[in-house]
Amino acid sequence: MTVSDDEDGVILKRRKLYNVVKDESDDEENHITGLKSSIVKAEEGDEETKDAKLVNTDNDSPNSDDLEENVSDDLEEDYKWWEEQDKDDTIKWTTLEHNGVLFPPPYEALPSHVKLYYEGNPVDLPLEAEEVAGFFAHLLETPHAQNPVFQKNFFEDFKHVLNDTGGTQNGIEIESFDKMDFSAMHDYFVQLKEEKKSMTAMQKKEIRLEREKFEEKYKFCELDGRREQVGNFKVEPPDLFRGRGAHPKTGKLKRRIRPEDIVLNLGEGAPIPPPPSGHQWGEIRHDNTVQWLAMWRENIFGSFKYVRLAANSSLKGQSDFKKFEKARELKNHIDRIRKEYRNNFKSKLMVERQKAVAVYLIDVFALRAGGEKSEEEADTVGCCSLRYEHITLKPPNTVIFDFLGKDSIRFYQEVQVDPKVFKNLALFKKPPKQPGHQLFDRLDPSLLNKFLQNYMTGLTAKVFRTYNASKTMQEQLDLIPNEGSVAEKLLKYNAANRTVAILCNHQRTVTAGHAKSVAKSSDRIEEFKWQKERLKKGILQIEPDRIKDTPDYFEDINSIDKEIEAKIHERIVEREIQKYHNKFKRENDKRKFEGEEPLPEETLKEWLDNVKQLKQQYAEELATGIVQLKASMNSVEKLEKAIERLDQRISTSQVQLQDREANSEVSLGTSKINYIDPRLSVVFCKKYGVPIEKIFTKSLREKFKWAIESVDETWRF
DNA sequence: CACCTGACTTAGTAGGCGGGGG
């Protein structure tokens, strides 16, 4: 291995550029930017200073003189890795210190009155089994609890745990899932949640600060002498595995991880964090060719889970940067690649044709590579694993894709394809192939990727997604005129973002409240229109002749039929009643809290009488067609003004509603975080005078610091 | 070279929280 050579090289380079602290040194000076000092600071609860530091470091350049000063000023240096040239990335670090991982708290028994019931009888469960039953009880009101696979897997594992811990303690034999009643446990959890929710903001904050203080030491590590944030330092707590889609293993018990299961990865000389008392670490490793700080093997598939650095770390940033540079490099090859796969549609060799068509699908429809999956996983596919039944061919050249992709998200598209592609797909489906058979029977991702490497080193299937996403974003942003308000520009940016998200098929399930909230908005719009109509009638009641002068203006005065109007009245009255009830309750809660007498029921009655009057008034209006407006609405001018305001509100509400609808099933976040070169957004903001905060959240600004600080307006993807 | 393992990126969602509109 050449590790030691490289290591020295990296150390020398870094020391020279950034005057990084010496590895072995215990000198206090040298740890100012490091782990130890950060812990001290954290214990002082010094949040202000940290924030100030971030601001202050914005403009400092990492030359050694400045650094000296900064160190003596106790300022954290910024490691601007993106200003460094061609780094060797097989070596990820030279020194690495961290404090290990944070384990979830041990399970605490439920109060003795909260129990699982079996055939109506309370069951005394051993602690471990109670915990597992609790996992299920938590999910009682979710679709998981209704899923037979979930139930079966849960029940199997639950029984195992129960047997291993000696069975129930009151002689009840649990034999059937259907006889188990989790509702008492569930109710208890709901109650706990409500208690937590009803705590005052103060109490919540106190608890949060306490927790943060406790977690502080795990939050940071020291990598090559720099303090960097750790991402997921918390060990995943035990739970029932919640696989997505039709997952054969969903509901299985994800077991508790012990220190003995954990492998820590640190620098050779780094102190080994003490394991929880009475325990030992599974293994200590010193592998500087990997990014992870700790790992363990989970029990569902036997795969690994890793503790790694946060998204804002230099290592992650460098990978990210490399990813986008690789995608940009594809610009120089894409024409040739496209030309060649078109040629190969006619190749005499089946493999070549399959490769050509696969690359076409990946390039044009942004499909994923599509690796083979086992029976133990959900049946989802990507390009190479597409089967006969996933595409339908409609001559002359229409293809309907319908399959479940990553996360069991449906990919459904009816598209026109190149006629030669159509012919080839027909060929790939030709008998003896039938449903269940692979379309690309000569391909797999590894073969395809090796083929792609011929065009460009490092070119793989996923690079096309990044390339096409960022390319599309660039094109969409180019179309936006530099005019209008920031809000308008943002709307257009989001529309561009949406185009990319749709290309990548990034979906989200409509939230539970979505239908309701849409209905509410539509109701509101309907009510605005009704109000408008009323006000116009009001104008005519003051000056009946107006209808002759401007008939168009009054065209809509009877556009709402009586039945709908009655419904609107009902809604408004109902809302008012609800409002007063809430107000009454709130007021009394307050009084109770302050030790005052509650309001008498009389007060509520008085309030509700007002509503009754309103109801009465609406009924009269409906019968007579004569509106009774507020006393202040006593002139045509005032009415016209009010109508204008209503028009404004109607149109903004409609735009908002449309935008919300367009976005309801599309997730913009995934493409923003993973596919759109952040430099595009930075340039957009600079050029269009949009504050970057409007587009990147705080954590995204940290993740994309390299982009924010490295481009000017002329940069293009 | 097929297969597996290990390490990394990409993905949607739950739930807390804060800001804008009634």
Place this chain on the structure above:
DNA sequence: CCCCCGCCTACTAAGTCAGGTG
């Protein structure tokens, strides 16, 4: 001013892909 809804972050599942192995 209050409430609600939409945004944000934390979480962890589910992909991709390289490289080792027999």
